[in-house]
Amino acid sequence: MKNLGDNSVNGMKTDPSNLLSPFSGLGGAEASVRNLSGALLARDVVTIRRIIVRAVAERGFSSMWTTLVVPVLEWADEGRNSDAAAASVRVFAECVAGILSTMTLDAPIGGGGRVLLVHVPADSQDTVPADPYGLEFRALGAALATASVDTRMALPLCRSALLASVTNAEPDVIVLWLPAAGCALPSLLRAIRRRRTGLTMLAGGPGCRTQSLPRSIAVLGMLDEAVDAVTAVT
Structure with a gap:
């Protein structure tokens, strides 16, 4: 070898x-x-x-x-x-x-609450993403899965598909991976909560630096810190 x-x-x-x-x-x-x-x-x-x-x-x-x-x-x-x-x-x-x-x-399916890690589509599709292969997003998903967190991942192309993923996954925790190009976040949050009550919401991704988030949504840090933060609420 x-x-x-x-x-x-x-x-x-x-x-x-x-x-x-x-x-x-x-x-x-x-x-x-x-x-x-x-x-x-x-x-x-x-x-x-x-x-x-x-x-x-x-x-x-x-x-x-x-x-x-x-x-x-x-x-x-x-x-x-x-x-x-x-x-x-x-x-x-x-x-x-x-x-x-x-x-x-x-990775073996973990116990505890189910986590939905979802890549939020940008409002404008004309902007080239800083990470076109979504490696940071995929790395967080792999880190959670290998840490025995019951993780579902979704990369919807539009808002309706994102909301469908929330309905289908029935998560206890949702991690919104926000795009740098921005999205209509307040209306998205309202739509998510109408489909799934009692959700814990976290946010990560480059959009966290450009968008104003409600105080109820914690912002994830570096990868190991993000895994700890998600694990703590599952």
Whole structure:
């Protein structure tokens, strides 16, 4: 079995400086971050998956995300200065999204209250989202599921579909992932409460920085803090 602690891609020893040549800034990073960035450049989805799965087993999900995937995403975003680099980042993001979905689906269904994590559609569909693959949203879903929280996820395209997901999931807690582009939040909250009474509502996502939220809705922090906050109300 390939040793993921070495600097290799597809089983071939590679100088880290060569792996990182199209980008910069990871020379002093830990080995797993350099290995993951090398797999990104090589578009080696098998190695990407192995590194991430191993990191979850060794560090836990939240630590894997904040200390491994996020640094590589930030590094790649800074270096996305060519079509080839952008294509590598796209392959990496799609691979990570698939890994997160698998972890969410494969996690045992937890006890306690049911949580609906819903990606609220923006009022304007013309704005390109800052996170087009929804990786932060998917990471929160995977973190909750692997923490034995009974989690349902929904990515509705319109408000009527969002309200249908609330009716179908019958949640005890709903986490609204708010878009940076904004949405008509007050009317949405009223519509949700008409369909499901007694809900605990939390909010996360980039829209929390741009929209005014009622005091009754707690804003989630970093990933590990968000998991703790959701767990505390289930």
